[in-house]
Amino acid sequence: MSKFRFAPHANPLLKRCQLYLLLGCMALCLATLTGGQYDPSASRLLATLLGHGDPLTNLIILDLRLPRFLAALGIGAALAVSGSIFQRTAGNPLASPDLVGFTVGSASGALVTLLLLQLSGNAVILGALLGGVLSALLVTGIAHVAQARGERMIMVGIAIAALLAALNEYLLTRAELDDAQEARLWLFGSLDSLSWSKALMVLGGCALLLPIAAQLGQRLRLLELGNDLAEALGLPVAYSQYALLLVALALTALAIATAGPIGFIALAAPQLVKRLTHTSDIGIVAPALMGALLTAAADLLAQRLLAPFQIPVGLLTGALGGLYLIYLLASQWRRTL
Amino acid sequence: MNIHVSYPSRLYSDKLSLDCGSTRICHDISVAIPDRGFTVIIGPNGCGKSTLLRGLSRLVRPSAGKVHLDGKVISDYSTREVAQRLGLLPQSAQAPEGIRVGELVSRGRFPYRRAFSTWSDEDERAVLAALQATSTLELIDREVDTLSGGQRQRVWIALALAQETPVLLLDEPTTFLDIAHQIELLNLLRNLKETGNRTLVAVLHDLNHACRYADHLIAMRDGRILFEGSPAEIITPSNIEALFGLRCVVISDPVSGTPLVVPR
Ligand SMILES: Nc1ncnc2c1ncn2[C@@H]1O[C@H](COP(=O)(O)OP(=O)(O)O)[C@@H](O)[C@H]1O
Ligand SMILES: [Mg+2]
Numbered sequence: 001m002s003k004f005r006f007a008p009h010a011n012p013l014l015k016r017c018q019l020y021l022l023l024g025c026m027a028l029c030l031a032t033l034t035g036g037q038y039d040p041s042a043s044r045l046l047a048t049l050l051g052h053g054d055p056l057t058n059l060i061i062l063d064l065r066l067p068r069f070l071a072a073l074g075i076g077a078a079l080a081v082s083g084s085i086f087q088r089t090a091g092n093p094l095a096s097p098d099l100v101g102f103t104v105g106s107a108s109g110a111l112v113t114l115l116l117l118q119l120s121g122n123a124v125i126l127g128a129l130l131g132g133v134l135s136a137l138l139v140t141g142i143a144h145v146a147q148a149r150g151e152r153m154i155m156v157g158i159a160i161a162a163l164l165a166a167l168n169e170y171l172l173t174r175a176e177l178d179d180a181q182e183a184r185l186w187l188f189g190s191l192d193s194l195s196w197s198k199a200l201m202v203l204g205g206c207a208l209l210l211p212i213a214a215q216l217g218q219r220l221r222l223l224e225l226g227n228d229l230a231e232a233l234g235l236p237v238a239y240s241q242y243a244l245l246l247v248a249l250a251l252t253a254l255a256i257a258t259a260g261p262i263g264f265i266a267l268a269a270p271q272l273v274k275r276l277t278h279t280s281d282i283g284i285v286a287p288a289l290m291g292a293l294l295t296a297a298a299d300l301l302a303q304r305l306l307a308p309f310q311i312p313v314g315l316l317t318g319a320l321g322g323l324y325l326i327y328l329l330a331s332q333w334r335r336t337l
Numbered sequence: 338m339n340i341h342v343s344y345p346s347r348l349y350s351d352k353l354s355l356d357c358g359s360t361r362i363c364h365d366i367s368v369a370i371p372d373r374g375f376t377v378i379i380g381p382n383g384c385g386k387s388t389l390l391r392g393l394s395r396l397v398r399p400s401a402g403k404v405h406l407d408g409k410v411i412s413d414y415s416t417r418e419v420a421q422r423l424g425l426l427p428q429s430a431q432a433p434e435g436i437r438v439g440e441l442v443s444r445g446r447f448p449y450r451r452a453f454s455t456w457s458d459e460d461e462r463a464v465l466a467a468l469q470a471t472s473t474l475e476l477i478d479r480e481v482d483t484l485s486g487g488q489r490q491r492v493w494i495a496l497a498l499a500q501e502t503p504v505l506l507l508d509e510p511t512t513f514l515d516i517a518h519q520i521e522l523l524n525l526l527r528n529l530k531e532t533g534n535r536t537l538v539a540v541l542h543d544l545n546h547a548c549r550y551a552d553h554l555i556a557m558r559d560g561r562i563l564f565e566g567s568p569a570e571i572i573t574p575s576n577i578e579a580l581f582g583l584r585c586v587v588i589s590d591p592v593s594g595t596p597l598v599v600p601r
Contacts, residue, residue: 004456004460005439005461006443006456006460006477007443007455007456221447224433226427228425228430229425231395231396232426233444235416279435280433281433
């Protein structure tokens with residue numbers, strides 16, 4: 001117990017929530033590595049993890065399942081922290097990279113690169129990032145010109161996202177069959193056949209960006225009080241908002257570059273933590289763990305639900321996200337009635 | 338209670354003009370805020386009272402003219418230095434969902450944060466003093482959303498007090514409060530001025546409250562200062578008519594002896 005009564009301290013519920021989420025991730029790790037089409041015995045799994053396993057188990061566990069699982073954790077953490085920053089700067093539980101057009105814009109970028117420019121590989125990733133950034137800029141630009149903030153900015157985002165979704169459909173109908181197959185993956189993110197190099201990229205990106213987000217995250221406590229009060233309390237508001245937005249966009253871009261657009265995580269993970277802990281000041285760790293857990297769980301379901309057919313994980317999170325959004329809107333309406 | 342004010346504060350503007358987008362809201366305002374006084378700004382809705390407060394606290398950059406704080410042009414200070422000298426409680430303050438009173442009030446210590454160190458005895462003392470001064474100490478574990486309007490307003494004032502600035506600007510602190518809570522809050526502010534040696538500026542809507550509590554009144558209309566001075570000097574039927582377009586008589590308040598405006 002600290003001698004201070006009023007010092008900002010971590011909420012005990014938040015600490016407990018972080019612990020449970022960590023345990024959840026560990027349990028999920030075990031469930032992902034075992035089970036499924038190829039279910040190694042405990043002794044084979046142990047042998048593989050200790051570095052003297054048989055070739056088949058090594059291949060499946062170390063080269064297929066482990067990088068995929070680790071990448072899911074990293075992507076989920078990046079998306080959730082990004083969403084948490086969006087929501088707390090906008091003061092709105094609906095704000096997220098999905099709803100400012102970043103996600104669908106990145107799909108458009110990938111489709112344009114793939115189908116119109118006929119490029120492939122890293123160029124598509126670059127195209128996706130460019131598309132995401134451009135549509136996010138478009139949305140914030142329109143919102144800025146129209147002086148729309150909060151809820152109204154999200155309306156602008158929804159309108160732009162609808163336009164881009166139509167563009168995506170159109171591009172797909174125009175595509176050759178082979179191209180369309182590859183292109184469709186960009187509509188919904190997927191972790192199929194994810195390599196170690198991609199897993200290391202996303203984990204490295206998280207190791208770089210999450211500490212920055214945690215450092216800047218202190219400013220969210222002030223921004224939440226409204227711009228005027230934040231500035232009156234000595235926070236450089238405009239600079240803080242830009243810096244936070246930049247980190248949030250970089251985190252989303254990292255996730256999209258790894259596995260394409262995976263919706264819903266950024267929207268839901270921070271809100272779930274908030275509801276579970278009854279605190280507004282959820283920090284960075286709890287949403288990161290929640291996002292990691294949700295994404296890894298969704299990916300496990302996506303792999304096993306209709307096995308051997310693999311559902312793209314983005315499709316699954318998208319469907320869950322739709323349901324969640326309806327629930328969120330309904331509970332908000334009930335509150336305002 | 339010990340609230341330290343270590344230097345004489347001085348806040349004034351010199352031919353200050355403030356714009357919102359391309360519209361000029363405040364024109365050529367030269368006003369000096371009396372040190373250690375309770376200054377009240379009055380005027381019809383939309384006349385630029387909030388904008389003036391935002392200009393005086395550097396939230397709006399002047400399009401012309403300057404604001405001076407403690408002998409320097411206010412834009413020569415860092416944001417943080419301003420926040421240690423001058424506090425503002427805006428009209429639009431919003432509490433994040435689910436935040437507790439103690440947590441909210443301690444955010445008022447932000448201007449004093451140091452790199453790496455977290456919380457000091459000084460911070461602890463300031464927050465406790467602010468909670469005691471506003472009688473909100475027993476509320477620290479309550480969620481702000483669940484408080485009554487009067488309690489919530491006292492909590493916001495506690496946050497501004499925890500900031501420990503010699504100058505404090507409050508935008509409509511009594512709006513949405515019932516009459517008893519309005520008086521309670523105004524007494525609290527007067528008490529702060531007298532015991533804490535602070536310079537207070539508030540926007541108030543009730544003219545009679547303004548007359549009773551202010552020792553200096555600033556009357557604004559259409560982004561300009563129409564008149565200013567002590568309530569007894571400037572509250573006359575003709576001035577009130579010029580300010581609000583309201584015909585009235587002015588009598589002496591039977592309780593405080595200050596001017597009492599009675600509409601015809
Ligand atoms: N963000 C804004 N954009 C455009 N006009 C604004 C904005 N804020 C205030 N105004 C205008 O500035 C004028 C003064 O507003 P304000 O200072 O809030 O007045 P008061 O506080 O006296 O009611 C009003 O006419 C209002 O319409
Ligand atoms: Mg106002």
